[in-house]
Amino acid sequence: MHGSNPTPMAFRAPGPLKGAVAVPGDKSISHRSLMLSALAVGESVVEGLLEGEDVLATAAAMRAMGAQITRGEDSRWHIYGVGVGGLLQPETAIEMGNSGTSTRLLMGLIASHPITATFTGDASLSKRPMGRVIEPLSLMGAEFTTSPGGRLPLTMRGINPAVPIEYRLPVASAQVKSAVLLAALNTAGVTRVIEPVPTRDHSERMLKGFGAELSVELDGATRIISIRGEAELKPQHIVVPGDPSSAAFPVVAALLVPGSEVTVTNVGLNPTRAALFDVLRMMGGDISFANEREVGGEPVADIVVRGSALKGIETPVETVASMVDEYPVLFVAAALAEGRTVARGLEELRVKESDRIAVMAEGLRAIGARVEELEDGLIIDGTGGEKLPGGATIAARLDHRIAMSFAVAGLASKGDVMIDDMAPVATSFPGFVNLMTALGAEIA
Numbered sequence: 001m002h003g004s005n006p007t008p009m010a011f012r013a014p015g016p017l018k019g020a021v022a023v024p025g026d027k028s029i030s031h032r033s034l035m036l037s038a039l040a041v042g043e044s045v046v047e048g049l050l051e052g053e054d055v056l057a058t059a060a061a062m063r064a065m066g067a068q069i070t071r072g073e074d075s076r077w078h079i080y081g082v083g084v085g086g087l088l089q090p091e092t093a094i095e096m097g098n099s100g101t102s103t104r105l106l107m108g109l110i111a112s113h114p115i116t117a118t119f120t121g122d123a124s125l126s127k128r129p130m131g132r133v134i135e136p137l138s139l140m141g142a143e144f145t146t147s148p149g150g151r152l153p154l155t156m157r158g159i160n161p162a163v164p165i166e167y168r169l170p171v172a173s174a175q176v177k178s179a180v181l182l183a184a185l186n187t188a189g190v191t192r193v194i195e196p197v198p199t200r201d202h203s204e205r206m207l208k209g210f211g212a213e214l215s216v217e218l219d220g221a222t223r224i225i226s227i228r229g230e231a232e233l234k235p236q237h238i239v240v241p242g243d244p245s246s247a248a249f250p251v252v253a254a255l256l257v258p259g260s261e262v263t264v265t266n267v268g269l270n271p272t273r274a275a276l277f278d279v280l281r282m283m284g285g286d287i288s289f290a291n292e293r294e295v296g297g298e299p300v301a302d303i304v305v306r307g308s309a310l311k312g313i314e315t316p317v318e319t320v321a322s323m324v325d326e327y328p329v330l331f332v333a334a335a336l337a338e339g340r341t342v343a344r345g346l347e348e349l350r351v352k353e354s355d356r357i358a359v360m361a362e363g364l365r366a367i368g369a370r371v372e373e374l375e376d377g378l379i380i381d382g383t384g385g386e387k388l389p390g391g392a393t394i395a396a397r398l399d400h401r402i403a404m405s406f407a408v409a410g411l412a413s414k415g416d417v418m419i420d421d422m423a424p425v426a427t428s429f430p431g432f433v434n435l436m437t438a439l440g441a442e443i444a
């Protein structure tokens, strides 16, 4: 597990980035593949699973609750599920490492099983709010004892039968939505989640794909998701597309290093995930999609990107949730753009692996960018294509996206941008360093 042995590193670009690369599998789909397969009766096969620490934490938890999970030599994962309602009492605490998604979705699954479970996590995860899932899961009948502020470590007692609820999401969070939908799977009757702001819809798509009775109605922009419980899930063969949140790093790197020409193959472009690429195009980024196709019910394409002169913009607030994890690297792009970028509506960034508004503001200033921090976002005055001064060390604070964003910033800086610890990158993007060096980046 990272954290114990820091790996400092700085990156630079001696010339244009060139080549075609594939990023690892989508983290959100990988977590859900393991969880839903573990609840199906029979063998599911998953190709392209993200083998990052966060997803491996989910795999370990599902094994501890009775699923059989193995990785074949062909790197396909085989999961023998226990059936909805069949999860077993884990013998020890469930160790979630750095992963908010694992924690919140598993709390949902356990809520409707007669299971008592303790969740623990690393220093970053132990600061993150769990009240947002505790609230609806308590309405369904589960009980919780938490550390101060509704944080980890926490112990929960699930209940069977649980009570179906109608729940309006007070925060735009796919994790909260998914926690309720997963709890609903083993709850008799219809559970409803009302989602005023659309968030990633992998849970809905995959639950349907596994055979659950789930429908989505629209009331204007509001989505009303209904799921009937006591579902019987059928095993699936899942092909996980590349993660757009990981593709964001080589894409922004290629935009910022003049003369670059990079293709990132096989990237998932579900509309609830892909807003970053639209925003980068609005900024003048030369980005096109090739070989557009559908894989496993998700739109997928190869992203072709060329070095571009970017201009600052006001980022759209309607699509914040569809690029929520991509803002740190977007801020780096904005720091090199011509003119001002105003990014608002980002209060959720403050409760990710780090406070991504404060940490990006501080780090970008340290390498010479002009940044003003707002309660809900940043104002960035870009260099107009000039390299940033660089010459600072950035604390990654157990946040993979901070580490990778400043790795990209290093490629567009005169002096070294040292990241104090690249180890957290293994949570979502193992192979990041090799991929960037294959494109022509150098470790300084």
Ligand SMILES: O=C(O)C1=C[C@@H](OP(=O)(O)O)[C@@H](O)[C@H](O)C1
Pocket (backbone or CB within 6 Å): 027, 028, 029, 101, 172, 173, 174, 175, 176, 178, 200, 324, 325, 348
């Ligand atoms: O459901 C998911 O897989 C995720 C939802 C998002 O979190 P929130 O639901 O907290 O916004 C995102 O930041 C996270 O990386 C993955």
Ligand SMILES: C=C(OP(=O)(O)O)C(=O)O
Pocket (backbone or CB within 6 Å): 054, 098, 099, 100, 101, 102, 325, 352, 353, 401, 428
């Ligand atoms: C917020 C993230 O993940 P999680 O909430 O699963 O820790 C992320 O990957 O940027």
